[in-house]
Amino acid sequence: MKYTLVFMISLSSLIISGQKKQNREMIYSKSTVIKKQPSIEKILSAIDSKDPNKFAEFLSEDSVFKFGNFPEEVGKSAIFKAQTDFYNSIKDLKHKILRIWKDSTSTVVQMEVSYTRHDGSNITLPVTDVFVFDGNKITHTLIYMDINPLYNKGN
Structure with missing residues (x-):
């Protein structure tokens, strides 16, 4: 025993x-x-630079990019082209963060984006972005915004 x-x-x-x-x-x-998610401020700085190569550094190879009602873009090269086309349609942009929500794989950011058109006029629009991460790379960028006022000359 x-x-x-x-x-x-x-x-x-x-x-x-x-x-x-x-x-x-x-x-x-x-x-x-597990790799730490990049800061939203760094991501937005890359977007505000109007250099698609800077934003691409944060993306996974098969990243998905969805801007409002526009077709979904998949992969770095498709996202690069979509961003280049968009950047060519404006003179400048600047994001202002209003609120951030985070969990282990996603960040939701409520913002205002100020755009400068090629004619020098300005407009500020509300936007909410959802970034989904796998480690330190963005797998999905989902932009919830009505971009039409940017191109409406009456605003």
Whole structure:
């Protein structure tokens, strides 16, 4: 009986220490795999630079980009072309963050975007962007905005 009790205590200690070690390894391996999301300020700075190459640095190879009612663009080259076309239609832009919501894989940003048209006139529009991440790369950019007032000369 005495030997059985010692054996059971030793066995349970071994199991518990093995579980602790396994948990530490799991936590360690997860923390080395998980990469920190880039800051929204850096992402918006890349967008505001009007240089599609800067934004592309944040994207996964098969990233999805959806701007309002426009067709979805998939992949860095398609997103690069869509951004280049858009940037060519305006003189300048600047995002102002109003509110941010985050979880482990997504960031939602409520903003105002001020645009300068080629004729020098300005307009500020509300927008909400959703960025979905896989590690430190954006897999989805979803832009909820009515862009029509930008191109309506009456505004």
